[in-house]
Amino acid sequence: xxxxxxxxxxxxxxxxxAVAGSLLSWFDRKITARVQFRKGPPLLQxxxxxxxxxxxxxxxxxxxxxxxxxxxxxxxxxxGATMAGLFILLPLFNIETGFRGDIIVIFYLLTLPxxxxxxxxxxxGNPLAAVGASREMKLIISYELTFLxxxxxxxxxxxxxxxLNSIIEAQQSGTPFIGSISGVLLFIAGVFCIQAxxxxxxxxxxxxxxxxxxxxxxxxxxxxxxxxRLAKYIMLFILPAFLVALLMxxxxxxxxxVWLILKIVGIVLLLTLIRNTNxxxxxxxxxxxxxxxxxxLVVVAIVLIAFGL
Amino acid sequence: xxxxxxxxRKSLWVFHFGGASCNNCDIEILDCxxxxxxxxxxxxxxxxxxxxxxxxxxxxxxxxxxKDRLLELYHQAPKPLLVVAIGxxxxxxxxxxxxxxxxxxVDKIIPVDAYIPGCPPxxxxxxxxxxxxxxxx
Numbered sequence: 001x002x003x004x005x006x007x008x009x010x011x012x013x014x015x016x017x018a019v020a021g022s023l024l025s026w027f028d029r030k031i032t033a034r035v036q037f038r039k040g041p042p043l044l045q046x047x048x049x050x051x052x053x054x055x056x057x058x059x060x061x062x063x064x065x066x067x068x069x070x071x072x073x074x075x076x077x078x079x080g081a082t083m084a085g086l087f088i089l090l091p092l093f094n095i096e097t098g099f100r101g102d103i104i105v106i107f108y109l110l111t112l113p114x115x116x117x118x119x120x121x122x123x124x125g126n127p128l129a130a131v132g133a134s135r136e137m138k139l140i141i142s143y144e145l146t147f148l149x150x151x152x153x154x155x156x157x158x159x160x161x162x163x164l165n166s167i168i169e170a171q172q173s174g175t176p177f178i179g180s181i182s183g184v185l186l187f188i189a190g191v192f193c194i195q196a197x198x199x200x201x202x203x204x205x206x207x208x209x210x211x212x213x214x215x216x217x218x219x220x221x222x223x224x225x226x227x228x229r230l231a232k233y234i235m236l237f238i239l240p241a242f243l244v245a246l247l248m249x250x251x252x253x254x255x256x257x258v259w260l261i262l263k264i265v266g267i268v269l270l271l272t273l274i275r276n277t278n279x280x281x282x283x284x285x286x287x288x289x290x291x292x293x294x295x296x297l298v299v300v301a302i303v304l305i306a307f308g309l
Numbered sequence: 310x311x312x313x314x315x316x317x318r319k320s321l322w323v324f325h326f327g328g329a330s331c332n333n334c335d336i337e338i339l340d341c342x343x344x345x346x347x348x349x350x351x352x353x354x355x356x357x358x359x360x361x362x363x364x365x366x367x368x369x370x371x372x373x374x375x376k377d378r379l380l381e382l383y384h385q386a387p388k389p390l391l392v393v394a395i396g397x398x399x400x401x402x403x404x405x406x407x408x409x410x411x412x413x414x415v416d417k418i419i420p421v422d423a424y425i426p427g428c429p430p431x432x433x434x435x436x437x438x439x440x441x442x443x444x445x446x
Contacts (some may be wrong), residue, residue: 029349038347045352048320052363056317058387060360214356221360221387 012089013083014234021233022046024268026235031272046233053226062219065125072211073120074220074227079233080112091165092245092260101162106242110197113231114140117206117216124219132215136199136206136282142290143196143203149298150189154246157305159183168250177248182304187247189298191270196237196286198232201275203243205283240267314329317363318332318443320352324362326382329405330369333429334396338366339430348436364391365441367415370405376412383419391442392421395435397428410432 005014025046033040061067087106090096118136121129146308155162157177158170176185196203207215236296244250244263281289325337341348342355356362359382371379383390394415397403402414414422425438 003417033349037344039350040347041352043348045320048316048352051313051316052320055313056389057363058386060385077363208355214361217361218358219360225361 006074007090007095008082008086012093012095013086014078017082017085017089017234017237018230021237022050024240024265025233025235027265027268028272028275031269031274033274034293045230047100049058050226050233052231054223057222057225059224060219061224062124062126062229065219066123069123070120071224073116073123074224074231076116076119077113077231078227078234080109081238082118084112084304085241088164088238088242088245091163091168092241092250094251097165098163103151103162103164103167104276106164107148110185110239111115111140111144112240113235114197114211117228119221120224121216121218126219128212129216129218132206132208132212132218132295135208136216136288139196139203139206142287143193143294146189146294146298147193147197147291149295149302150186150193151246153182153186153298153302153305156302164245168245172252174273176247178247178249180279180304181246181309182301185297185301187243188303189294190243190247190275191267192294194243195274196290197239197269198235198271200271202278202281204280205286208280213247228254236268237264240264240271245280321363321391321439321443322354322384323358323364323366324356324359324382325366326368326379328367328369328371328375328379328394328398329410330398334368334399336402337429337435338368338395338414338433342437346432348439349433351439353439359386362386362390364393365419366395368395368399369409370402371412371415371418372408372410374410376418379418384422391423392419393423393425393438393442394421395425396430397426400424400426403428422444 009015026041026043030040033253059067061070087098087102087109091098091102091216114136118133121133154167154177158167161170162165169179178187199206207217212218217225229285241264244260244267248263251257325335325338340346359365365382366388367379369375383392392415394400398405399415403410405411406414412418423438423442425435427434
């Protein structure tokens, strides 16, 4: 019991993921600044933002809305992100092997933050938040099928292993999945799914700062907004970690933790560069992109896997 | 300066309210976020929603229609909130001070923490004002 609580709150759990995610968020902002020839924020900037929102600012409840649901949704988002991260990081760090079928649990828990953003923004009663929530729903419908197909392809490639730890072991005893043609196709699809899950720029219609004034988060202020930022930091850490576990060999014991860090930072760098070199697409274009092209890519990868490539 | 205060000063998020402005101050404010001046190195971001704002940046002469909206924004913002009046129009009324529709400079309507005069103020002047504001106790 005590060790479970330690896992949830301290080491691979809330505290560790929050710190790692904050540093990755700083990395994302710094790279963005360097791409635009700016100097960029200091290293501890995400911590300043978080503690300012948590400790200093006041919370304002919308007048026409459900206050209870509005305040509960950010906590649900943090909970979902932490649980998903726990199930990803425990097998990744070789602490525990998990259970049979945990990859499906991870898949469901990873959608929990997006759903709680939708619930919270609809509970605020703001019309711009409602537009943002409807866009987020359409985005979820678009990318979830691709993400599920990608996970299914990885399961197929590892020889019907429904367990994240067995998938990592199958790669460590053989070659990493990204070393094959189908693995590269799955990696491309996975990176775009992560981009949409994090609502980064080509797919940031839910928050659309220019037209919806930060959309689904528009009514949040103070501590609830700090919780939303925390959930976003955690998601920025665990989604690349999940991709590393699925396709890129996970972590061998010993000094290889440096490789693990480099892989995660590399994926975040890729996401940041995509975010900085693309304009925002319309929701219809995003749906078409995922439902037609990305699904086609993953289906081609599945066919290649069936032929053993 | 305590920990809470330090975090607040290091992470000022700015909401920009333009009154009946001639747009020169708006252009200079946007200049502060460009690569040459880069206010993000002080942790300053431009936000789209008043609920996320720590600084309310007001420029332009405030006429009778703007006055209600400015008051509404001030009441909707989560406190603590710093208010900065930018430009001659925001500080005193400038050449519009005698105007028929003029509803008073910003400090007649809401309390102001910092004044940055100039018509328009240079980006360097705006940065100097922001840094003084962040160091103010």
